Amino acid sequence: MGFRAPSKIQAEVLDHLLNNPP
DSSP states (O other), rough: OOOOHHHHHHHHHHHHHHHHHH
16 A cells, blocks of 8 residues: 555656656
8 A cells, every 4th residue: 555655656656747848
């Protein structure tokens, strides 16, 4: 369970970067 939270956050961050490129 401890790995699911970071994984979810990581996925959200990656998705955010993909949707909002610099």
